[in-house]
Each structure stands twice: as C-alpha cells, then as structure tokens.
Amino acid sequence: xxxxxxxxxxxxxxGVLAKxxxxxxxxxxxxxxxxxxxxxxxxISRMTICVTSDDVTFEQIKKQLNRMVEVIKVIDLTxxxxxxxxILFAKVKNCTTADKVVAFQIAQAFDVDxxxxxxxxxxxxxxxxxxxxxxxxxxxxxxxxNIEVVRGGAVAIESISTSCAGRTEYKKK
Amino acid sequence: MDITGRKLIVKALMEExxxxxxxxxxxxxxxxxxxxxxxxxxxxxxPRHEQGLIHEAEGYAKxxxxxxxxxxxxxxxxxxxxTGLADAHYDSIPLVCITGQVPLGLIGNDAFxxxxxxxxxxxxxxxxxxxxxxxxxxxxxxxxxxxAKTGRPGPVLxxxxxxxxxxxxxxxxxxxxxxxxxxxxxxxHIGQLKKGYKLLKSAKRPxxxxxxxxxxxxxxxxxxxxxxRTQVPVVTTIMGKGSVPTDHRLYIGNSGMHGKYAAxxxxxxxxxxxSIGTRFNDRITGDxxxxxxxxxxxxxxxxxxxxxxxxxxxxxxVADAKLAIEKLLEWAEPQNTDKWLAQICEWDKxxxxxxxxxxGMTPQxxxxxxxxxFDSGIILTDVGQHQMWATxxxxxxxNKKFIxxxxxxxxxxxxxxxxxxxxxxxxxxxxCISGDGGMQMNIQEMATSIVQHAPVIVCVLNNxxxxxxxQMQQLWYGKRYEATCLRRxxxxxxxxxxxxxxxxxxxxDFVKLAESYGAKxxxxxxxxxxxPAFEAAKQHNVTTIIEFMIATEDLVxxxxxxxxxxxxxxxxx
Numbered sequence: 001x002x003x004x005x006x007x008x009x010x011x012x013x014x015g016v017l018a019k020x021x022x023x024x025x026x027x028x029x030x031x032x033x034x035x036x037x038x039x040x041x042x043x044i045s046r047m048t049i050c051v052t053s054d055d056v057t058f059e060q061i062k063k064q065l066n067r068m069v070e071v072i073k074v075i076d077l078t079x080x081x082x083x084x085x086x087i088l089f090a091k092v093k094n095c096t097t098a099d100k101v102v103a104f105q106i107a108q109a110f111d112v113d114x115x116x117x118x119x120x121x122x123x124x125x126x127x128x129x130x131x132x133x134x135x136x137x138x139x140x141x142x143x144x145x146n147i148e149v150v151r152g153g154a155v156a157i158e159s160i161s162t163s164c165a166g167r168t169e170y171k172k173k
Numbered sequence: 174m175d176i177t178g179r180k181l182i183v184k185a186l187m188e189e190x191x192x193x194x195x196x197x198x199x200x201x202x203x204x205x206x207x208x209x210x211x212x213x214x215x216x217x218x219x220p221r222h223e224q225g226l227i228h229e230a231e232g233y234a235k236x237x238x239x240x241x242x243x244x245x246x247x248x249x250x251x252x253x254x255x256t257g258l259a260d261a262h263y264d265s266i267p268l269v270c271i272t273g274q275v276p277l278g279l280i281g282n283d284a285f286x287x288x289x290x291x292x293x294x295x296x297x298x299x300x301x302x303x304x305x306x307x308x309x310x311x312x313x314x315x316x317x318x319x320x321a322k323t324g325r326p327g328p329v330l331x332x333x334x335x336x337x338x339x340x341x342x343x344x345x346x347x348x349x350x351x352x353x354x355x356x357x358x359x360x361x362h363i364g365q366l367k368k369g370y371k372l373l374k375s376a377k378r379p380x381x382x383x384x385x386x387x388x389x390x391x392x393x394x395x396x397x398x399x400x401x402r403t404q405v406p407v408v409t410t411i412m413g414k415g416s417v418p419t420d421h422r423l424y425i426g427n428s429g430m431h432g433k434y435a436a437x438x439x440x441x442x443x444x445x446x447x448s449i450g451t452r453f454n455d456r457i458t459g460d461x462x463x464x465x466x467x468x469x470x471x472x473x474x475x476x477x478x479x480x481x482x483x484x485x486x487x488x489x490x491v492a493d494a495k496l497a498i499e500k501l502l503e504w505a506e507p508q509n510t511d512k513w514l515a516q517i518c519e520w521d522k523x524x525x526x527x528x529x530x531x532x533g534m535t536p537q538x539x540x541x542x543x544x545x546x547f548d549s550g551i552i553l554t555d556v557g558q559h560q561m562w563a564t565x566x567x568x569x570x571x572n573k574k575f576i577x578x579x580x581x582x583x584x585x586x587x588x589x590x591x592x593x594x595x596x597x598x599x600x601x602x603x604x605c606i607s608g609d610g611g612m613q614m615n616i617q618e619m620a621t622s623i624v625q626h627a628p629v630i631v632c633v634l635n636n637x638x639x640x641x642x643x644q645m646q647q648l649w650y651g652k653r654y655e656a657t658c659l660r661r662x663x664x665x666x667x668x669x670x671x672x673x674x675x676x677x678x679x680x681x682d683f684v685k686l687a688e689s690y691g692a693k694x695x696x697x698x699x700x701x702x703x704x705p706a707f708e709a710a711k712q713h714n715v716t717t718i719i720e721f722m723i724a725t726e727d728l729v730x731x732x733x734x735x736x737x738x739x740x741x742x743x744x745x746x
Contacts, residue, residue: 013302015292015295015303018292019295022295026296056481060478060481067477067478068354069316069320072353072354
C-alpha cells in the first residue's frame with residue numbers, strides 16, 4: 001500500500017466530477033485527494049488524483065477510469081518525475097506577541113509567506129508539497145492553541161528535465 | 174431547416190432502424206409519444222409497469238442481438254427502470270433508454286416528478302447524460318446508439334428535458350460519431366494471443382472456460398469449430414451455456430456454485446485454463462486462492478477492466494471473442510486429450526447430475542420434458558432454484574437460445590423478458606421457466622403478453638417457497654423459514670419448521686389468474702401430465718401458465734457454499 005498519483009483528462013461537463021468521485025466511493029478505493037480545473041482547452045478539465053492502494057487495485061483503478069466515456073486520458077504519475085504543489089492557508093489565532101514571533105520563525109523556516117496580519121492573528125500562505133504541508137500543519141498544531149487551516153489538494157505536472165528538484169514522492173517507497 | 178427536438182428523436186429512431194420501442198407515457202414524454210403516433214414504421218409496446226418494460230426491452234435485445242429502446246417519463250417512470258438498467262449493465266445488454274425530464278428551468282426546483290436520474294444511475298449505466306442544449310440532441314442520440322452496442326455492450330440513458338423536446342434546432346442526425354474518450358478495442362493483440370495459444374497447445378489437461386461473451390459476440394459457431402479442431406473440452410458459466418451444443422462429447426457442463434461436479438473438478442485439475450468472455454465472478458471461482466490452482470490462465474475479454482480483476486491471469490488478451498477465435502482458428506491443431514477426457518468422464522460417472530426419481534415429479538423431469546417437447550425456441554428463466562435447475566438440465570443447441578439474469582440475479586426478469594423475446598421473434602416458441610415467487614414480481618405483464626399477441630409458455634415451478642433462500646435456511650439456519658414461505662399467514666405458528674397439513678392455501682391461484690387475463694392455465698401434479706401440458710400449451714395461441722406442483726423442500730444440488738473452494742461440493746442432503 002502506498003500513495004500513487006494520476007493525472008486525468010476529462011470532458012469539462014456537468015456530472016463528470018461526480019462520476020469520477022463516485023467510482024472511488026462505489027468501489028471502495030482509498031481516495032487521498034482530488035483536484036480539478038480547466039486546461040488550456042476550455043472543454044477539457046484535468047484532475048490530479050492521489051490514491052492509496054496496492055498494485056493490483058491501482059491497475060484496476062486506472063482501467064475503470066479509462067473505460068469511462070468522459071475520460072479522455074489517464075496518465076500514471078507514480079513513477080515519473082513531477083512537479084507537485086498544494087496551496088494551503090493557515091491562520092494562527094489568539095496569538096500572544098511571543099506566538100507571533102514563533103509563527104514568523106516557522107514561516108521563514110518553511111519558506112512560506114505571511115500574507116495577512118492582525119492584532120492577535122497571522123495568516124500564512126503555503127505552496128508546498130502535500131507532505132511538507134502535512135508536516136507544517138502538525139507543527140502549527142503543537143505550537144499554537146487555535147489555528148484554522150484550509151488546503152486545496154495537490155496539483156501535479158510532469159517535469160521537463162528529470163534532474164530538477166520538483167519531485168518529491170516517487171523516490172521513496 | 175430547423176425541426177423540433179421531438180421530431181429529431183423519432184428521426185433518430187428511424188435512422189437507427191428501430192422497429193419496436195417499449196414506452197410508458199407520462200407528462201414529460203407525451204411530446205415524443207405524439208410524434209410516434211404519426212409514424213407507422215415503429216411499433217410501440219405499452220407494458221403495465223416500467224420494470225416490466227425494461228426487462229421486455231432486455232429480452233428483445235438479447236434475443237435479436239440488437240438494441241432495446243425504452244421511453245419512460247421523468248420521476249417514477251425513470252426510477253422504475255433502475256433495476257433493469259443494473260441488470261443490463263451486468264449482463265452487457267445494449268439498451269437506449271430515453272427518460273423525460275422536467276424543463277431545464279425547473280431542474281433543481283424539486284418540481285413535480287423531477288429526479289436526478291442520471292445521478293442515480295451513474296454506476297449502473299455505460300453512459301448517461303442530460304441533454305441541456307437542443308443543438309447537442311442529435312449527436313447525443315447518436316452517441317447513445319454507438320456506445321450501447323460497441324465494445325462491451327450496455328445500457329445508455331439519455332435524459333431529455335421537456336423543453337428540449339419541444340424547441341427547434343438542427344434537423345441533422347449524424348451518420349457517425351467520434352468520441353475522444355471512447356475507443357472500444359477493435360483489434361486482437363496477435364503476440365499475446367499466440368502466447369496464449371502456445372500455452373494451450375503445450376497443455377496436458379487443457380480446458381476452455383466460456384462465458385456470456387461468446388453469445389454476445391455471436392461466436393457460437395466459431396467456438397464449436399475451435400473446440401472440435403483442438404479437441405479441448407469446454408466448461409461454461411451460466412451466461413455461456415449454449416455457446417456449444419450441450420450434447421457434444423467435448424462439452425462437460427456448467428462450472429460454478431451449482432455447476433456439474435465434473436466441470437468444477439476439471440477446472441481445479443486442469444493445467445491450462447483458456448477462458449473467453451467471462452468476468453471470473455465469485456459464483457464461478459469460489460475461494461479465489463483455490464481457483465484453478467494447477468493452471469496457467471489465459472483470459473480473453475473485450476473489457477480491459479474485467480481482466481486480472483478477480484483472478485490474476487498469466488496471459489491477458491483484450492479482444493472481442495469473435496475476432497480472437499477467428500484468429501485462433503488459423504492456428505488450431507488437434508491435441509491429444511483422450512486421457513484427460515476419459516478422466517473427466519470418470520468424474521462425471523462418480524457424481525452425475527441426477528435428482529431422485531422415486532418421490533414424484535421433480536424439476537429434472539420438467540426440464541427433460543422441455544428438452545423433449547421443444548426442438549427449437551428461446552428459453553428464458555427468472556432467478557432462483559428453478560433457474561439453477563434449468564442451467565443444470567436444459568439441453569441447448571444452435572436452435573435453442575437460453576436467456577437468464579446472471580450478474581444481478583433479478584427476480585421478476587424472466588416473464589417480461591420472455592414477452593420481449595416473443596415480440597422480437599414471433600415465429601419462435603418462447604418458454605419462460607419461473608418460480609412462484611419471481612413470477613409474482615412482474616405478474617402484471619400478463620396483460621402485455623395478451624394485448625401484444627405475444628404468447629409465451631410460462632412454467633411456474635411452485636414449491637410454495639422462495640426456494641433459493643429457503644434452501645440456505647434449510648442447510649445453515651436450522652430450518653427457520655423466516656420470510657420465505659409464501660403460504661404463511663398471520664395465524665401460522667411462530668416456530669414453523671416446514672409444511673404440514675394445517676398450512677393455509679396458496680395464493681394466488683395461478684390457473685384462475687391466467688384465465689382472468691384471458692390467458693390459459695394448466696396445473697400439473699404428476700410426471701405423466703408434463704408432456705400433455707406442453708402439447709396443449711403449444712396448441713394455444715395465447716400465453717399459457719403451466720403451474721408445476723413440485724416437492725416443497727427440494728434442494729439445488731450439487732452446491733458450493735459461498736466463499737468455499739469449488740472442489741468442495743455438497744453433493745447430497
């Protein structure tokens with residue numbers, strides 16, 4: 001069992017998202033994240049899907065997606081170099097001055113932006129990998145009493161050169 | 174010149190060569206029906222319930238190899254066809270179902286008779302869509318017919334809002350359609366197929382396992398040729414039964430939960446299992462770890478997703494059964510299977526399919542008389558014990574077709590499907606084998622068979638029980654016949670363990686019921702009455718129910734308990 005990544009080109013039509021996500025619930029596939037947006041062609045959407053599964057199930061997932069009429073192309077990103085990022089906003093609330101210092105230190109260490117600031121709160125905007133975002137949330141949770149988090153799910157695209165530093169997941173088993 | 178949507182819909186049906194539509198009216202399809210009123214090339218069948226309607230369309234499609242067309246209204250009309258959609262999806266039956274929908278502007282308002290039928294049926298249709306733009310109507314209808322019949326066939330649902338039906342738009346119905354996300358496989362991978370054939374040829378104990386893909390691809394004659402040319406014996410799933418003549422010396426029988434002992438042992442002992450057009454459903458494999466444990470498995474299927482899903486195979490081949498067999502026939506050479514065949518015969522002699530003959534009329538006797546009295550025709554079944562007895566004892570050949578609900582196991586399928594088959598094949602004898610439970614699930618279709626002049630011989634095997642479940646209660650639940658006795662009334666004792674003298678009478682009286690519809694009814698108690706009943710029914714030009722009063726607690730044997738290995742068969746009580 002491990003995380004696997006799929007890029008999915010689908011028709012940009014009503015009900016396609018429901019059909020794709022329905023497949024995962026209907027067949028008990030373990031969906032980690034799913035993001036969707038339009039592409040350079042306005043009638044085509046692209047999804048980035050992360051699932052946790054064994055090899056056999058993953059093969060089946062790809063086949064099941066492939067046979068949907070609305071699915072144009074399935075690309076397995078699991079073992080290819082990719083760039084992958086997830087947007088995340090984290091609001092640290094009820095801060096003391098000392099808390100704010102820690103928040104800024106964390107922001108600096110994780111290389112994320114402080115995009116808003118108030119009397120007793122700080123807003124961080126993070127564009128990290130999903131894994132790094134998980135670590136950041138964990139750190140914020142232990143460091144502060146009151147945080148509010150919203151995350152967008154990962155988007156991924158194949159790398160142009162294999163040596164670039166964008167890849168994250170595929171080297172680790 | 175622009176035309177209305179309703180005109181385009183009927184134009185599409187005509188250009189697709191549709192001769193019969195199964196339609197039930199309602200507010201959101203009256204426009205389409207009004208347009209059909211003006212044509213004289215399309216027959217309209219009005220059933221008595223939409224579930225009956227869709228099973229009739231399934232029987233029609235399955236018996237002709239064509240597409241069944243359904244037209245139902247929005248809301249309850251649409252939800253009533255859901256079971257049939259799931260049934261057709263499982264058994265790969267091509268249907269185009271047009272559902273009316275409330276006008277676009279009312280969708281989402283919880284309008285009268287509004288349901289999200291496309292959303293509800295997403296997982297049980299091959300494709301489903303609501304037409305939201307009049308300009309898209311022609312292409313969408315073409316897509317529906319194309320998708321339903323190509324690749325692995327299946328049901329397609331097109332939901333058409335009322336205002337799309339009435340508004341004007343392009344009159345064109347496209348001759349063909351290209352769908353970028355839908356490219357069914359039309360070739361055979363020769364390298365893979367060769368690899369599969371090599372394996373078969375090298376085998377000492379080779380076996381073909383044949384499923385519903387053969388009849389769907391119309392490859393029965395080719396399969397017979399392949400079997401004879403290679404001398405490799407064949408076992409079938411229930412959906413594949415009849416793909417080769419059942420009296421052929423190379424045909425062993427059905428494998429699976431209620432299959433023949435010799436067939437299941439052959440599967441577990443073979444060294445190469447060459448399967449074509451089957452999904453390796455759990456009723457065929459039993460315990461997956463013990464399925465064909467000594468065999469290398471070759472799997473030919475048109476649906477990529479059916480390959481290596483339940484059983485991981487050694488040589489996967491994505492191909493239409495017909496194309497694959499045509500190719501195999503170019504290479505096929507006789508193999509020496511005499512010793513292997515003798516061994517299989519030995520197993521069959523050890524435990525043949527046989528019911529006791531000393532306790533009155535048995536289902537086996539009824540099936541044997543069907544074999545005897547009809548040398549051609551279409552035989553359909555409902556779901557339950559009678560279905561399994563039919564799959565065990567009915568003999569099939571090129572002149573006899575067998576249709577049953579396999580994947581979904583839909584009680585209530587048999588009788589309406591038989592009506593659909595008869596409508597499509599007025600010159601053929603159509604025989605429906607049903608139980609007393611399943612027959613009552615769509616009994617209202619008696620009227621349809623009468624008004625459509627579609628006479629069917631209906632064999633109701635009445636044992637007063639929902640027998641398949643009662644069989645489980647009998648074997649594993651201490652004979653606690655909860656909810657399975659159809660004679661049970663309020664005054665019956667709580668702890669009834671089976672039939673006795675004080676049992677209330679059965680209801681309904683099938684003979685009187687048949688007569689009330691203007692059909693005929695015959696009740697049969699004894700073996701010697703079976704053949705005369707069939708002869709009488711043949712003479713009637715009207716649907717005839719023959720009610721066979723069989724023993725109340727007979728079991729379907731042999732059987733394999735769900736999840737057990739196929740080699741562990743329960744052979745006798």
